[in-house]
Amino acid sequence: MLGRTFIHLPGVGPKSESSLWNAGIRTWEDFLCAPKPPVSAAKAALLRPELERSAEALAxxxxxxxxxxxxxxxxxxxxxxxxxxxxxxxxxxxxxxFPTVTAVALYHKGRLRSYVHGRNMEELHEDLAGVKLLVTFNGKCFDIPVLERVLGVRAPKAHVDLRFVLKSLGVGGGLKACEKRYGLSRRELDGVDGWGAVVLWREWERHGDERVMDTLLAYNAADVLSLEVLLAHALGDLLAATPFGAELTPPVPPMAANPFQPDPEVVEKVRAACALHHF
Structure with a gap:
């Protein structure tokens, strides 16, 4: 899609881009090879070097x-x-x-990594440096500012926040509501929300019960593993609004298996705490 995108160029907005596509200029190569692109000579002279720089950056x-x-x-x-x-x-x-970051999940190239305060959180810096494109849900407002402020982590500039992508498609609400919209289920973790993660951490600090930690990591992992599936659905909907939908839409992958097993007894207690918190 990037090689067909013109909206990043100076003076090109959604209408201008659509006009180029409708005129048969579907790719950067189409524009660069056209003897007379369907824009003014002055604008063509401005856009050509920008497209050449775009091709270099993509390469x-x-x-x-x-x-x-x-x-x-x-x-x-x-x-x-x-x-x-x-x-x-x-x-x-x-x-x-003034929060402590208690747990972080990063799913990258088919591998889930989990980081825990007091255990291995320092490894996040190096692992995140290897990510070219970051995908979060509400990460621009919460996750990334907190990581940068509390841990000094530098996130990639290339960042897609699914909360806003899905909202632009008319799919609103929190992550769990978006998951339900697309038929995704948390199974054993249904009814546990962000407050539940706070409760789990506090319980872990008091008692050091590994069942509690496994449940917290399972919850954190579930938040990440659903993003890949939601992203595929959203991308299909977005591409359908372009001339390239059938050609570029990726298949929706199955949700990857959660490597952590939540403890049923712990989950029941956390569900009760979440229900009481929101009562």
């Missing part, structure tokens, strides 16, 4: 270069090209005003 796999030129609402254009490089991230905190 180098420089997702950040495009992220700096695409508005947030169009960051999804990065996805078809950089999807194999995408890293899906979610954090949990202790719920305080």
């Amino acid at each position: 180098l796999g420089d997702a950040d270069w495009f992220a700096a030129r695409l508005r947030s609402g169009n960051a999804w254009r990065l996805l078809p090209h950089f999807l194999p490089e995408a890293g899906y991230l979610d954090i949990e905190t202790d719920g305080e005003a």
Whole structure:
């Protein structure tokens, strides 16, 4: 999709881009090879070098270069090209005003990594540095600012926040509501929400029960593993609104298996705490 995107260029908006597509200019190569592109001579002279720089950045796999030129609402254009490089991230905190990051899950290239405060959180820096494109749910408002402020982590500039992507498609609400919209189930973890993660951490700090930690990590992992599936659904819907939907839409993958097993007894207690918290 990036090689067919013109909206990152100076002076090109959604209408201008659609006009180019409708005029048969479907790719950068089409524009660069056209003797007389369907724009003014002055604008063509402005756009040609920008398209040449775009081609160089794409050849180098420089997702950040495009992220700096695409508005947030169009960051999804990065996805078809950089999807194999995408890293899906979610954090949990202790719920305080000045929070401790208690757990982080990062799903990247088919591997789930979990990081826990006091255990291995320092490994997140190096692992996140290997991610070209970051995918979160509400990460631009919460996860990334917290990671940067509390842990000094530097996140990729290329960042797609699924909360806003799905909202643009008319799918609103929190992550669990979006999952239900697309038929995804948390199974054993249904009824556990972000407050439940706070309760689990506090319980872990009091008693050090590994069943509690496994349940927390299972919850954190579930937040991340659903993102890949939601992203595929959203990408299909977004591409359907372009002339390239049938050609570029990726298949929806099955949700990867959660490597952590929540403890049923612990889950029941947390569900009760969540229900009481929201009463």
